Amino acid sequence: MALIPVALVVATVAFVLIHMAPGDPGSVIAGPDATPEDVQKLSQQLGLDRPLLVQLFGWYGRLLQGDLGRSIFLRKPVVEAILDRVEPTVLLTLSATFIAILIGVPSGVISARFHNSATDQAFMTLALLGISIPNFLLGLLFVLFFGVWLSWFPVAGYSPLEYGVAQTLRSLVLPSFALGLVQSALIARIARSSMLDVLREQFITTGRSKGLGERAVVYKHAFRNALVPTVTVIGISFAVLISGAVVVETVFNIPGLGRLIVSAVLRRDYPVIQGVVLCIAGVYMLVNLLVDLSYLAIDPRVRYQ
């Protein structure tokens, strides 16, 4: 229930910000050689000359009925435009998260176990590097190495699931790594520091003193306790990845939600921008909820009333 006011605030802020930005769809549609009169006429036809408040409440009204409006450029309902783009973005985000976890969690745990050793230093240097490289740069470097020079993967584009899973995965390898590596660095650092915290706890000392093997101490007792903060970060990073997809989808030319919102912003397709912002806000809220619920499974001490 608490989600509804949050959604309403997001919706209003998105609407107001976009309409306050200069630029309008009329002049983009009419093209560079159009005269000001042509542009004005077009804006009237599109209903964009109405007062902002009228447009805002009209939008609220439709929103209540679950209608996000129609795209000005795509000439179809926004909901349909979003559904068309969900597949690549969800797959990209999932595979990037998968990569981030697969690399991030083990390297964090290993670093913590061999705290202050050469292994730890090496992992953490890599993690620092990973956090510092922007994902678009990493993406372009991947394109150059694995696309152009080695020809292992396509340089750009997306092959939808309907053309075969293998093709889809192949087209997602480079963008998923470009997106996931940065997050894996973040996860590794958090996993390491929460492991270190836990390893200093008294129950770990107790475990060791009663003769538990180092493996059991680290992987069974410490790891599970260190999971709560790590899962929180994974949840946040999943949400960050959805928005990070904006950049990576542009670099790799993937027709997902990120590309949708970038092109909508560039041509001021107001209903689409509002719809996608609302949709991403919804995903954030949902992921947060799921993270909260997952604490129940990880930590039996957590109880929700």
Place this chain on the structure above:
Amino acid sequence: MKLALALALTLLTVVGPSLAQDGPRTGGVFKAAMIGEPPSLDLHWTTAVITQQITWHVYESLFTYDKHYSPIPMLAESHAVADGGRRYTIKLRQGVKFHNGKEMTSADVVPSLKRWGKMATPGKAVFKAVEAVEAKGPYEVVIHLKEPSAALLDGLARPNNAAAIYPKEVIDAAGEQQVKEFIGTGPYRFVEHKPDRHIKLARFKDYVARQEAPDGFGGKRTAYLDEILFIPVPDVTVRLAGVETGEYHFAQQIKQDQYDRVKRMRDVEALVIKPSAWSTAVLNHKQGLMTDKRLRQAVQAALDMESIMAAGFGHKDFYRLDPGLMYPEQAQWHSKAAGELFNQKNKAKAQKLLKDAGYAGQPVRWITTKEYEWMYKNALVAKQQLEETGLKIDLQVVDWATLVQRRNKPELWDIFSTGFTFGPEPALITSVQCNWPGWWCHEEKERALEALAKETDPKKRRAHLERVQQHFYEDVGRIKFGDYFTLDVARKDVKNFPALPWTAFWNVWLGR
């Protein structure tokens, strides 16, 4: 990791398939990487070049251009002029089919022309002189003019925001809005538009081609390709990498500074598109500082076009300093009239003009955009040059959508950056129109332009155009920096692609 990469690199084989030159070949899916998505697929609706580049494979007009950029019939069979140039009777070709199977007749042509005259920017300009358009039997259309017009056929032939012929029922269904179905008579038919994925066209098997040999954009058009995919690839690096690896057959608008690199690629051909456009700064004649002619002249006097163009286009092969309103490639029109006022590099003169105008350091608001990097770079260098003379430039960098909106509001700016793309008919070029942003309305120029539009004798027309150009420099209509050319790239197996200002893929085939 590095070792593995280095190993893999050394193992790379560089032997490609041999490229034997052979005759036309039918078949294949052609992938063209475009700079973005068209704002509309209704050719009457927008002046956006990308809409033209994609849809003119689908739609055709009554006329088109030959290789000298003179109008020649396309869907028209022939035309006759009577009544002292006031009546044009256009005979239509018989048996031409729309993609929905229906034959094209005057019942489609008349509403198409009327809609174009009402909606399209060039249509409105041409229709100012049109009194009526009527059908005379199924294969004849008569256009009655209020006064003779030399620009009518050019208007009907121009591909941008073109007078495309749609089926009557498509026009009726659209009403005041954009057309919902994309049906024409062209060699390729529209199949689907998946936004940000592709626009797919396929060969129209019932296409009725003209019999004459191909000539410019006219004559026989053949659809050798099974399908054409126009793929929006906004990132320029990815467009080039895609052609390099064979992902795409063609990519438009590659950065000019990549030219030398492209020339070294084995399987890729660099295409210099010449002429393409001129880079310009548009001055505000309606409101603000630039309404003072002396200030405009000061700007014109101060600039050194060589360094401005070099900064914008990187490579010497991609720009040219030339004062002409029309391009040297258009021999019948190109002129150097008033050329001494172009590229003056005269700081002292500029300073004197500023002093005469009583300029007291008020900021000159110049809007530009990085979305077209050359616009920004041109403006940046010009700003520096102008500030050396004492002008104060407030350079406002915005995105393209903001620029095209703000330029319609005269109170917001003094100068804005843009480009004027190639146009064959001097009476219709945007660069000299009075109702376009900048509002360069100058009594004698308007008179010369009107005479240019009405006159039919080529010699006299040229004289009128030279007068327009004279005013352009003396009154400083706009600031022309120079001509620029764009760089397109294609795989070497793309055959018969002409590097002309308007991209067209009919008559193109894929060799192997």
